[in-house]
Amino acid sequence: MVSGVCSRQYGFSLLELLLVLVVIGVLSLLAKFAFSGVDDVRQQQQAQAEEEAVREALRYYALANKRLPCPDFNADGYEDRNSSGACSQNGEIGYVPYYSIGSTPSENNRMTYGVYRAASPNDITVLEERTGDEEGAPDYMNLGDAITALMQIPAAVNSSHIYVAGVNSDGSSNCGTSVSTHPAFVLIVPNTNKDNDSGSGLLDGENANADNCIASPLQSLAWNYDDVVAVESPNALIGWLTEHIN
Numbered sequence: 430m431v432s433g434v435c436s437r438q439y440g441f442s443l444l445e446l447l448l449v450l451v452v453i454g455v456l457s458l459l460a461k462f463a464f465s466g467v468d469d470v471r472q473q474q475q476a477q478a479e480e481e482a483v484r485e486a487l488r489y490y491a492l493a494n495k496r497l498p499c500p501d502f503n504a505d506g507y508e509d510r511n512s513s514g515a516c517s518q519n520g521e522i523g524y525v526p527y528y529s530i531g532s533t534p535s536e537n538n539r540m541t542y543g544v545y546r547a548a549s550p551n552d553i554t555v556l557e558e559r560t561g562d563e564e565g566a567p568d569y570m571n572l573g574d575a576i577t578a579l580m581q582i583p584a585a586v587n588s589s590h591i592y593v594a595g596v597n598s599d600g601s602s603n604c605g606t607s608v609s610t611h612p613a614f615v616l617i618v619p620n621t622n623k624d625n626d627s628g629s630g631l632l633d634g635e636n637a638n639a640d641n642c643i644a645s646p647l648q649s650l651a652w653n654y655d656d657v658v659a660v661e662s663p664n665a666l667i668g669w670l671t672e673h674i675n
């Protein structure tokens with residue numbers, strides 16, 4: 430009788446032990462996921478802060494130089510221009526030219542910079558007279574000429590220039606022309622290679638392929654996507670420059 434009670438109690442404690450082990454296992458798994466979620470959010474917030482600093486540096490660069498910098502195509506931190514003052518390559522996407530804009534590269538997480546470059550004479554990366562002023566006139570190659578170039582960026586998307594995707598209801602990016610738009614410039618912090626593909630590096634999703642469509646800044650963080658996109662619209666840049674003239 431007594432030994433029967435004992436063995437029953439012994440059986441219960443084994444079951445309890447198993448239950449406790451299962452609970453500990455579940456809790457530690459939950460803690461692991463919660464912790465990685467917090468890390469992801471912190472990483473996203475840090476990327477956004479870095480992008481805001483670079484966005485501001487690019488605005489002041491445009492204010493001082495009456496043009497936007499060319500992309501840094503060779504990852505040395507400087508914009509790549511030839512001796513005639515044009516970008517050394519035809520592309521619109523490269524790295525942020527950190528040193529050219531008075532900033533410092535984030536070596537392990539180098540930011541992508543895309544700039545909308547219309548054909549001459551409206552290429553915003555070139556300092557050019559666009560409003561018919563004679564050399565020596567007050568408005569010759571001034572900020573008004575930069576703003577004139579920005580105003581030429583069309584609302585309708587042309588896939589031969591960089592454009593920013595819209596976002597689907599499920600949080601994915603949509604490169605369809607009805608929901609996408611041309612930016613003056615875009616910034617992308619790649620963070621990690623979330624989709625674990627080979628070849629395209631740390632950039633994920635729409636940012637990893639070679640076309641001109643950039644992922645929406647509203648695209649959801651997911652198991653296969655952790656890039657952080659910041660978009661400067663032509664109107665936002667025109668507004669900022671207009672406010673800061675003089």
Ligand SMILES: [Ca+2]
Binds near residue numbers: 507
């Ligand atoms: Ca360079």
Ligand SMILES: [Ca+2]
Binds near residue numbers: 569
């Ligand atoms: Ca002018």
Ligand SMILES: [Ca+2]
Binds near residue numbers: 619621622633654656
């Ligand atoms: Ca990434």
Ligand SMILES: [Ca+2]
Binds near residue numbers: 637639
């Ligand atoms: Ca793309």
